[in-house]
Amino acid sequence: MTIEGLTYYRFSEAPIWELQRAYFEQQGMKAWDNDQVPQYITSNPMIATAYAEMIFGLLQDRAAAGHVSEPVTILELGAGTGRLAFHVLSKLCEIRDYAGLPLPPFRYVLSDLPWLNIAGWQQQPGLKKFVEQGILDFARFDAVEDEELRLTESGITIKPGDLAQPLLLIANYFFDSIPQELIYVDEGKIFDCEVALQFPEADEGGDRLELLKEITPQYHYRRAAGYEQPSYAYHEVIAHYREQLEDSHILFPEVGLACLQRLSRLSAAGFVLLTADKGDHRLDNWKFAAPPELIHHGSFSLTANYHALAYFFGTQGAVSLFTAHHYKDLNVGCILMLPEPQRYANTRLAYRRFVERFGPDDFFSLKEWVDPQLEEMELRHILAFWRLGGYDAEFFIQSAERISGLLEEASDEELLDIEGGIQQMWAGNYTLEGGYDLALDCGLLLFEMNVFSEARLFLERSLSSSPSETVSTVFYTLAICSYELGAEEAAVEYTRKALALEPEHEEALELLEALQNG
Numbered sequence: 001m002t003i004e005g006l007t008y009y010r011f012s013e014a015p016i017w018e019l020q021r022a023y024f025e026q027q028g029m030k031a032w033d034n035d036q037v038p039q040y041i042t043s044n045p046m047i048a049t050a051y052a053e054m055i056f057g058l059l060q061d062r063a064a065a066g067h068v069s070e071p072v073t074i075l076e077l078g079a080g081t082g083r084l085a086f087h088v089l090s091k092l093c094e095i096r097d098y099a100g101l102p103l104p105p106f107r108y109v110l111s112d113l114p115w116l117n118i119a120g121w122q123q124q125p126g127l128k129k130f131v132e133q134g135i136l137d138f139a140r141f142d143a144v145e146d147e148e149l150r151l152t153e154s155g156i157t158i159k160p161g162d163l164a165q166p167l168l169l170i171a172n173y174f175f176d177s178i179p180q181e182l183i184y185v186d187e188g189k190i191f192d193c194e195v196a197l198q199f200p201e202a203d204e205g206g207d208r209l210e211l212l213k214e215i216t217p218q219y220h221y222r223r224a225a226g227y228e229q230p231s232y233a234y235h236e237v238i239a240h241y242r243e244q245l246e247d248s249h250i251l252f253p254e255v256g257l258a259c260l261q262r263l264s265r266l267s268a269a270g271f272v273l274l275t276a277d278k279g280d281h282r283l284d285n286w287k288f289a290a291p292p293e294l295i296h297h298g299s300f301s302l303t304a305n306y307h308a309l310a311y312f313f314g315t316q317g318a319v320s321l322f323t324a325h326h327y328k329d330l331n332v333g334c335i336l337m338l339p340e341p342q343r344y345a346n347t348r349l350a351y352r353r354f355v356e357r358f359g360p361d362d363f364f365s366l367k368e369w370v371d372p373q374l375e376e377m378e379l380r381h382i383l384a385f386w387r388l389g390g391y392d393a394e395f396f397i398q399s400a401e402r403i404s405g406l407l408e409e410a411s412d413e414e415l416l417d418i419e420g421g422i423q424q425m426w427a428g429n430y431t432l433e434g435g436y437d438l439a440l441d442c443g444l445l446l447f448e449m450n451v452f453s454e455a456r457l458f459l460e461r462s463l464s465s466s467p468s469e470t471v472s473t474v475f476y477t478l479a480i481c482s483y484e485l486g487a488e489e490a491a492v493e494y495t496r497k498a499l500a501l502e503p504e505h506e507e508a509l510e511l512l513e514a515l516q517n518g
Contacts, residue, residue, distance in 0.1 A: 006196040008220045011182035012255060014195050041330055042172035042276050043080075045390025045428060046363045048087030050354035051170060051274050054334060055088070056095045057346035058168060058272060059103040065343070070164040071105040075263070077143065078174040079110040082121045086430040088170075089130050091390075104165060107134075109149060111141035118152060126430045143178045143259045149266070163267035166338055169260070171275040175304040178259070181252040182292065183238075184221055185245040190238060192224040193249060193291065219291055233258075237312050241286075249289045253305050257312055260337075270338035272347065276360065279304030279331050281322040306333055313337050321351045323359065330361040363389060374399050379406045379414050383421065391425040393438055400441045407448055415449055422446065422454075437462055440474065447477050456481035472502035479511060491515055 009015070041047075059072060076085055089108055096103060108130070110121055118138045121127055130136035137151040149158040182193040196218045227238045234257060241250060264271050280286060280303060292302050310320035310333070319341040321334040334351045336344055370377070370385055377385075382399050389395050403418065410418075422442050429438060443458030459478050463470055475498035482490035492515050498508040 006218060008194040008196045010192055011195050012179040015197060017179045040394060041364050043083040043087065045087050045392050047276060047360035048084055049091050049390055050360055052088050052091035052095060053350040053354045054274060054347055055092055055168060057350035058344065059106065060101065060346040061344040062165060063101065063103050067165060068102055068104045071107045072165045072168060073158070073163055074106060074108045074168045074170065075149065076110055076170040077141065078171065078177065079112050080117065081432060082110055082124055082127055083430045084172060085110050086126045087428065089136065090428055108136050109139050109151060110136070111139045113140065113142055115140060144255060147262050158266055160265040161268060164269065165267065166269040167263060167267045167271040169263060169271055169273045171273060173277055173301065175253055175256045175275070176277050176279060176301040179255045180302060181254050183224065183227065183250050183252050185241050185248045185250060187246065188242050190224050190227040190242065191221040194220045194222055196220070234312055236315050237308050240311060244283060245287055247288055248286055249291050250286055251292055251302055251305050253308050257309065264337060272338065273335040276330050276332045277304040278329065279306040281306035281310055281331065281333060283307055306331060310335060321348065323356050327361045328365050330364060332360055371398060374402045377402065379403065379410055383414065383417055386421055391421050391428060393425055393429050396425055397436060397438065397441060400445055404445060404448055419446065419449065419451055419454065437466055439465065444477065447481060452481040452484040456485065472498040472505050472508065475501065476505065476508050488515060
C-alpha cells in the first residue's frame with residue numbers, strides 16, 4: 001500500500017527482515033566479532049549449565065518411563081557461533097558421566113540459516129571432539145519454511161514422524177530476530193499495524209541495515225478482521241487479546257508459532273522448548289504497549305512475545321515454566337509440549353533449581369555490578385564469583401590484573417585454587433578465530449605464581465596462536481621459565497628472540513650473559 005509516496009508493508013513482510021537475513025548470510029560468524037551482535041549473555045557457562053541440567057532432567061524422565069533405547073535429539077535454532085552448544089555439551093557429558101545412570105543417548109544438532117556458520121562449526125576445534133563422538137551434528141534450517149532437518153555430518157535426514165523421543169529445542173535470541181506480525185488491539189477489534197521505512201536518498205548505495213539506526217518507522221493501521229476468524233490458526237490467542245487488551249500494540253509471533261508447529265511434527269512424542277530472550281510472558285506487560293523500537297546491535301531485534309507462545313501451546317495441554325519474579329535482561333523459559341507434562345518431574349525440578357531459584361538473568365545482573373567493583377574485591381570474593389560463573393573466561397580476562405595485584409598476600413590454598421581454576425577454565429574455553437589471547441593472560445599469571453611448567457605451556461600456546469603479535473616480554477618470560485625448569489638451551493633461544501625484538505632489553509641482556517657464562 002502506498003500513501004503519500006510511502007510504501008507500507010505488513011510488518012512481517014517489511015524490508016527490515018530481508019536486510020536482517022542478508023546481514024547474517026553475508027557476515028556468517030563475523031557478525032559476532034567484538035560483540036556486534038550480543039552473545040555472552042546467552043552463551044556463558046552459567047546458562048549452559050542451566051540448560052544441561054534441564055536436558056539431563058529430561059533424559060532421566062524418559063529413562064524412568066522406560067524409553068532408553070532411542071536417542072533424544074536436541075536442536076539449537078539460530079546457533080550463531082556454536083559457543084552455547086560447546087558449553088552445554090561439555091557440562092551435559094560431565095553430568096552424565098558423574099551420575100552413571102542408565103539414560104537414553106542424545107544427539108545435539110546445531111542449526112542456523114547461513115551456510116557460512118556451518119562451515120565455521122566444521123572447522124571449530126572445540127566442536128570436533130563431539131562430532132567424532134557422534135553426539136554433535138549440523139544442519140541448515142530456515143525458520144520460515146523448512147519442515148525437515150538434513151544433518152551434514154551423518155548424512156541423516158530427519159522428517160516428520162521420524163523421532164521416537166520428544167524433540168528438545170533450544171532457542172536463544174531466536175524469536176526476537178525472525179519475522180513477526182505487529183497488530184493493534186482496541187475496542188475488541190484487531191488492526192494490522194503496517195510499517196513504512198524511508199531510506200535517505202543520499203545514502204542509497206550505502207549499508208541500508210546501518211541506515212535503519214537513523215530511521216523512525218511510520219505506521220498505518222488497517223482493519224484486519226481475518227485474525228478474528230475461527231479459520232485463523234491462532235484465533236484463540238487473538239480472542240484472548242481482544243477480550244483483555246485495549247489500545248495495545250502486540251508483536252505477534254506467527255512465524256515463530258508456525259516454526260514450532262512444523263518442528264513438533266518431527267516427533268509424535270512432543271517437544272520441550274528451552275528459550276532465553278528479552279521477551280515477556282505476562283499479559284500485563286503488553287497492556288497499552290506503544291509501537292516497538294528496533295534494537296540495533298549489528299543486526300536488529302525486537303521483544304519476543306512469550307505470552308503468545310505459552311498461551312497457544314497451553315490450549316493444547318502444554319505446561320510453561322517462567323520465573324515468578326521479574327527478569328531484568330533475560331527471560332528464560334521452558335515449555336513442555338508433551339503428553340502428561342507434569343510427569344516430567346526431573347525436568348521441572350531442574351528449571352526450579354537452575355532458573356527460578358537463581359538463574360542466568362540473576363547471574364548477569366550480579367556480573368554487571370561486580371565488573372566495576374573488581375578493584376575493591378578481595379581474592380576470595382573474586383574466586384567465589386568465578387566459581388559461580390562456571391570458571392568463565394570473560395570474567396577471568398576482566399579480573400586477571402586485579403588477581404595479579406593480590407598475589408603477594410594470597411594464601412597457598414588460594415594460589416592452588418587459582419591454578420585449578422585456570423585449568424578448568426581452559427578446558428571449558430571456546431576459542432573463536434581472531435579472539436582474545438586468553439593463553440597469554442593465563443601464562444603470565446602462572447609465571448607470577450612461580451608455576452613455571454604450566455606458565456611455559458600457556459605462553460607457548462599463545463605463541464602458536466598469534467606468533468606475529470608476540471612481544472619481547474613473552475620471550476623473556478619463557479626464557480625465565482625454561483631456566484627455572486633446567487632447560488638452559490631453550491632459555492638461551494628464547495632470550496635471543498626477546499633481544500631480536502628489543503635489543504636494549506636490559507633484563508634479557510643480563511640473562512643471556514649469565515647463561516653464556518654458566
